[in-house]
Amino acid sequence: MITARYHREIPQRYRLEAGKCSTCQHVAFPPRPVCPKCKGRSFETVRLSEEGKIVTFTIVRVASEKFSKQTPYAVGIVELQEGIRITTQIVDAELDKIEVGQRVKLVFRRVQEDGRAGILCYGYKAIIA
Amino acid sequence: MRDVAVVGTGMTKFGELWGQSIRDIFVEAAQQAIADSGVDYIDSLYVGSMSPGLFVNQEHLGAVMADYLGVNPIPATRVESACASGGVAFRQAFLEVASGASDIVLAGGVEKMTDGADVTDVLAAAADQEYEVYHGITFPGLYAMIAKAHMHQYGTTREQLAAVAVKNHRNGVKNPNAQFRSEVSLAQVMSSTMVADPLRLLDCSPVSDGAAAVIVASLDVARKLNKNFVKVVASAQASDTIALHGRESITTFKAVVEASKKAYKIANLRPADINLVEVHDCFTIAEIVVSEDLGFFEKGKGGEAAKQGLTAIEGGRIPINTSGGLKAKGHPVGATGIAQIIELYEQLTSQAGPRQVKNVRRGMAQNMGGSGASCVIHILEAQ
Numbered sequence: 001m002i003t004a005r006y007h008r009e010i011p012q013r014y015r016l017e018a019g020k021c022s023t024c025q026h027v028a029f030p031p032r033p034v035c036p037k038c039k040g041r042s043f044e045t046v047r048l049s050e051e052g053k054i055v056t057f058t059i060v061r062v063a064s065e066k067f068s069k070q071t072p073y074a075v076g077i078v079e080l081q082e083g084i085r086i087t088t089q090i091v092d093a094e095l096d097k098i099e100v101g102q103r104v105k106l107v108f109r110r111v112q113e114d115g116r117a118g119i120l121c122y123g124y125k126a127i128i129a
Numbered sequence: 130m131r132d133v134a135v136v137g138t139g140m141t142k143f144g145e146l147w148g149q150s151i152r153d154i155f156v157e158a159a160q161q162a163i164a165d166s167g168v169d170y171i172d173s174l175y176v177g178s179m180s181p182g183l184f185v186n187q188e189h190l191g192a193v194m195a196d197y198l199g200v201n202p203i204p205a206t207r208v209e210s211a212c213a214s215g216g217v218a219f220r221q222a223f224l225e226v227a228s229g230a231s232d233i234v235l236a237g238g239v240e241k242m243t244d245g246a247d248v249t250d251v252l253a254a255a256a257d258q259e260y261e262v263y264h265g266i267t268f269p270g271l272y273a274m275i276a277k278a279h280m281h282q283y284g285t286t287r288e289q290l291a292a293v294a295v296k297n298h299r300n301g302v303k304n305p306n307a308q309f310r311s312e313v314s315l316a317q318v319m320s321s322t323m324v325a326d327p328l329r330l331l332d333c334s335p336v337s338d339g340a341a342a343v344i345v346a347s348l349d350v351a352r353k354l355n356k357n358f359v360k361v362v363a364s365a366q367a368s369d370t371i372a373l374h375g376r377e378s379i380t381t382f383k384a385v386v387e388a389s390k391k392a393y394k395i396a397n398l399r400p401a402d403i404n405l406v407e408v409h410d411c412f413t414i415a416e417i418v419v420s421e422d423l424g425f426f427e428k429g430k431g432g433e434a435a436k437q438g439l440t441a442i443e444g445g446r447i448p449i450n451t452s453g454g455l456k457a458k459g460h461p462v463g464a465t466g467i468a469q470i471i472e473l474y475e476q477l478t479s480q481a482g483p484r485q486v487k488n489v490r491r492g493m494a495q496n497m498g499g500s501g502a503s504c505v506i507h508i509l510e511a512q
């Protein structure tokens with residue numbers, strides 16, 4: 001992953017910045033140029049809440065090379081308070097105790113290391129609330 | 130739009146084809162299809178391929194294949210729609226002939242997956258790279274999350290998932306081109322290595338090399354060839370959010386629902402009018418969800434239907450994946466959508482040998498990309 005590409009996503013990965021549609025109030029994460037609900041094109045930046053619940057999840061046991069040192073690890077879809085859903089790792093939990101519906105909180109963590117560019121890549125992860 | 134037919138087919142065996150390159154296998158399938166159809170020219174060709182750039186560092190496949198097939202200077206184009214690349218290539222050929230722009234078009238698909246690439250990494254490129262894959266999700270992981278949600282919402286069981294793999298392996302035994310020609314038991318599936326909970330190794334389609342090609346022609350050309358042909362009575366395609374988490378429902382593929390609605394409307398048919406279907410069973414859960422989304426079973430009942438044998442070749446209500454599906458036949462990604470069309474062609478022209486379903490008139494092929502962000506559906510009819 002090249003550094004510029006990583007850098008562009010920092011507002012979302014570090015600060016959960018989303019786009020709130022000025023017309024219909026729909027919140028899109030990540031922000032996008034056209035509102036998927038009303039086709040509006042004007043947005044204000046809002047920050048998502050860091051609390052939500054697990055909609056579904058899996059334990060990844062076979063990963064790509066980049067993540068192979070972390071296996072087994074949990075990844076889930078988490079629904080935040082605004083109704084926005086995101087994909088995130090679920091960490092600091094016993095893997096066999098994770099359940100659909102559990103409440104989680106997002107925290108700031110190291111997500112991966114880039115072998116070639118050598119940079120550390122950060123972002124949100126979920127812990128059981 | 131004028132009527133369009135499939136007039137010839139060709140495919141390599143699917144599997145680990147270490148002795149052949151990506152161009153070798155495509156040319157083999159394409160030459161077979163041309164010979165089988167009896168046409169003496171093609172107006173253009175489409176190659177469906179998901180990621181030759183990442184798998185073997187070769188882009189520009191349209192030109193590569195036209196060159197090695199010896200058909201320059203005809204138009205030759207690669208079509209990419211992740212795992213639906215083959216089905217979409219077929220649709221492009223269909224549209225080109227239906228529009229009257231061409232009379233005879235070759236639609237093929239190919240993938241060379243065993244040349245050493247990080248397959249998990251390449252396949253994940255069909256998902257949202259920045260907001261799914263960045264967090265470590267894999268392709269099996271996405272379908273595992275669908276399975277988990279389907280189990281949670283509808284009570285689908287681990288055993289029902291396994292029943293899909295058992296049935297598809299049983300069908301694959303009867304397919305000479307299949308990668309796996311061996312049966313597996315429920316117990317074997319349910320004790321195979323865990324890949325992404327709750328999906329195990331035998332819930333997953335394999336890593337495969339392979340190519341498939343068909344000749345698409347106007348009905349006028351088809352009649353003059355004086356050989357077996359089948360008519361394309363519907364071609365439909367739909368899209369959905371790239372990320373699984375962006376969907377209102379994780380247990381329904383909206384693109385499948387939308388594309389099938391369109392296909393049924395175009396052909397003026399209902400699910401009950403379809404005699405067999407090839408579905409995109411990249412993972413066992415996908416076959417279950419798709420069998421519901423196509424309208425063959427009530428939502429949430431797909432797992433039970435598979436377990437009860439309602440999707441088997443014999444005694445089934447709607448035979449699903451008589452070819453062995455992606456699970457047993459193999460899943461060289463770009464070739465899959467074309468191989469589905471080939472299975473329908475063989476069934477509808479009564480050439481499927483021990484896999485033959487009796488009294489078949491109409492077959493459906495459902496091919497999808499990513500975690501369901503693309504879906505293309507065709508309905509073929511015997512003549």
Ligand SMILES: [Zn+2]
Pocket residue numbers: 021022023024025026035036037038039040
């Ligand atoms: Zn809006």
